Amino acid sequence: MTPSTLTLQNLLPHPTRRQWAGVVLALGLAAGPLAAVAAPTTLKIIPHSNVTVLDPIWTTAYISRNFGYMIYDTLFGTDAKGAIKPQMVDRWSVSKDGKTWTFTLREGLAFHDGKPVTSEDVVASLKRWASRDTFGGQLAKGLAGYETPDAKTFVLKFNEPFGLVLEALGKPSANVPFIMPKRVADTPGDTQIKETVGSGPYMFKADEFRPGDKLVFVKNTAYKPRAEPPSGTTGGKQVHVDRVEWLIIRDAQTQLNALLNGEADILEQPAFEQYATLRSKPEIQLIDAQPAGSQFILRFNHLHPPFNNEKIRRAAMLALGQEAFLKAQVGAPGLMRFCKSMFPCGTPFESSSTGAYTGTADPAKAKALLAEAGYKGEPVVLMRPTDLSAITKLPLVAKQQLEAAGFKVDLQTMDWQTLVARRAKKDLPSAGGWNVFMTSWTASDILNPLTMAMMNASGDKGWFGWQDDPTLQDIKLRFSKAGSDAEKKQLAEQAQLRAFETVSHVPVGQYNQPAAVRQGITGLVPAGAQVYWNIRKP
Structure with a gap:
């Protein structure tokens, strides 16, 4: 029985089966098909990180992008x-x-x-x-x-x-x-919005928002989906659940336990070391919502010493080798790939023309260039997020490789949202700023020079790191006007060579990270981003 019928039954003085049927029939006639009303369906998701920024324009953080797709x-x-x-x-x-x-x-x-x-x-x-x-x-x-x-x-x-x-x-x-x-x-x-009002398939329940614990979205019943079937971020954004809860769980093992115990339906980004366990569980399916993969990168702050010196950035680039990053961070067979191209391998503008960058660590050559550049032993503030399992080991490898080349590295730990806020600061590293951070980008974000944030070399108005390079900007402008695919390919390669020459950033490996989903949950749409329409839950 439903809770409603239990309550009514308790109110009646031991009704007979016929009397009880009459009550239900009367209710059905008076108030509609009450007995047929199903309980609200709630989809429970463990997102890949905590959510503190609810403005997907102010930041490029993927958790804020995913939030945006829910409501806008x-x-x-x-x-x-x-x-x-x-x-x-x-x-x-x-x-x-x-x-x-x-x-x-x-x-x-x-x-x-x-x-x-x-x-x-x-x-x-x-x-x-x-x-x-x-x-x-x-x-x-x-x-x-x-x-x-x-x-x-x-x-x-x-x-x-x-x-x-x-x-x-x-x-x-x-x-x-x-x-x-x-x-x-x-x-x-450059100012975060204070309202979260969209026109998309879900509505954000600000009154139920518990920072660091839970976010709640409810179906927008007034939303009118397109008629086409969903594909990527296009088509009909059909919503088949009444409510979606994002459960913020920072510990990777606790996340896994919640999924296996049925306390969550989807684990957005399992820790890489958990895939062997997940593959052995018949109640779990692995679904790659971003099949083109993602790329790890190291980003420099171009404003402050030592990385305001191009030669020192180049020395750091020569010190970094992809194999160590991939083995330490991913390790799982079939999920990692060496790729020295800034445009992901397997995508249209992939290029092996990478200048001095080989993707293989060369500490001796890096050390010699560092001495030539006049490095004065300034501490390099390298930020490390401790609560984002997909990238938390990368800075440890970077520290080891940079120190092998002669850099003095100050590794500072924090949670991811603190890092996201801090990377927006232009202060001196000694005054709350930074020199280096590492992150990852889904392939759909870095397919060409115009979508790649690290190639935004417009100075103060550019992406965090604030490179100022008019030459790279001019190549991008010509790319935007290119009239043929061949011309675009040529200009994309020029942009990549220029970015490696000036060392805008360093790609340190390509990988895939499928979501873990409980059996019975269907309809997850591969989109190059995490989107949560079209999903059905029994």
């Missing part, structure tokens, strides 16, 4: 084959000279507060996104302006043709051009 929608998306498809947009047209793009929003778009999505909301959102995103910034540079002729139409007017408009608007990963209400999107890009 996008103008376009990228399907499983890499094709750009409309999402919030119904139709669009391009002028003969290629300079004017006109878009019309589809019917029925509304924010969670009940207000319709308008072209002014879209333009404000795009402006804020472009102020933070590498690809968006490149698009904005070519714009003569925006126009909003009516509530459902917005226009992008370019000074000259920009060949990657749809690719920019359909960018599947950080920073994703999510659409927000204008009053929210008018917040400057």
Whole structure:
């Protein structure tokens, strides 16, 4: 019996079976099919990290991107084959000279507060996104302006043709051009938003948010999915559960126990050493939601010594070898791959033209270059997150390899969200800033020079690390105007060679990390990002 029938039965003085049937029938006639109402379905997910930043434009952190996909929608998306498809947009047209793009929003778009999505909301959102995103910034540079002729139409007017408009608007990963209400999107890009109001498939329950413990989302019953089947970040975002809970569990073993005990349905990123156990459990299935893989990288702070010196960055690059990183951090057979290309191996712009970078550690050569560069023994502040199992061992390897080349390394531990906040600071390393951090990027984020945050070499307005390199920026501009795939390939290779020459960052290995999902949970969509529509739970 349901709780409702138990309560009613207790109220009756020992009813007969016939009397009880009459009560149920009467209730059914008076109030609808009460007995047929199912209990709310709750999907429980252990995300890959804690969530402290609820603004997916302010940060490129993937947990904030995943949060964004829960509650916001996008103008376009990228399907499983890499094709750009409309999402919030119904139709669009391009002028003969290629300079004017006109878009019309589809019917029925509304924010969670009940207000319709308008072209002014879209333009404000795009402006804020472009102020933070590498690809968006490149698009904005070519714009003569925006126009909003009516509530459902917005226009992008370019000074000259920009060949990657749809690719920019359909960018599947950080920073994703999510659409927000204008009053929210008018917040400057370097300031975090204070409201979480979207128009997407779920609504965030701010009143149930327990930082460091749990986030709750409920189905947006007013959401109107597209008719197409889901593919990547495109198609119908059908929601088949009533409620989604993100359970913040920082310890990897506790995460695993929660999944195996049925306290959670999905473990987003198991620790690499857990895959052998997971493969032996018949009640668990491994689903790779990001089949193109991800790449580990080491990023320098270009503002402060010692890495404001290009030669010293190059010495550090020569000191780093991928094999040690992959063995220490991944180790699991079949999940790791040596790849010295900045653009992931197996993707269109993969290139073996990497200049001085071999991907193999050469401490002797690094030490000689370090002495030539005049390194003065400044301590290198290397930040290490202790609660993100996917990357927590990387800084330990970096410390060992850098010290073997003669660097003095100050390894500072913290949780991931503290690192995310600290990497945004331009202070001196001795005053709360930093010199080096390590992270990973899903392949969909680093497919070309415009989507790769580490190639944003626009100085103070660039990505954390703040490289200033007009030459690299010019190559990217030419890439955005390229008229053929062959020309794009050539320019992507030029951009990579320039980035290795100036040592924007160092790729230290490629890997895959499938999600662990309990049997019976179906519909997880491979998307190049973690998305949670289309899922069914018995």
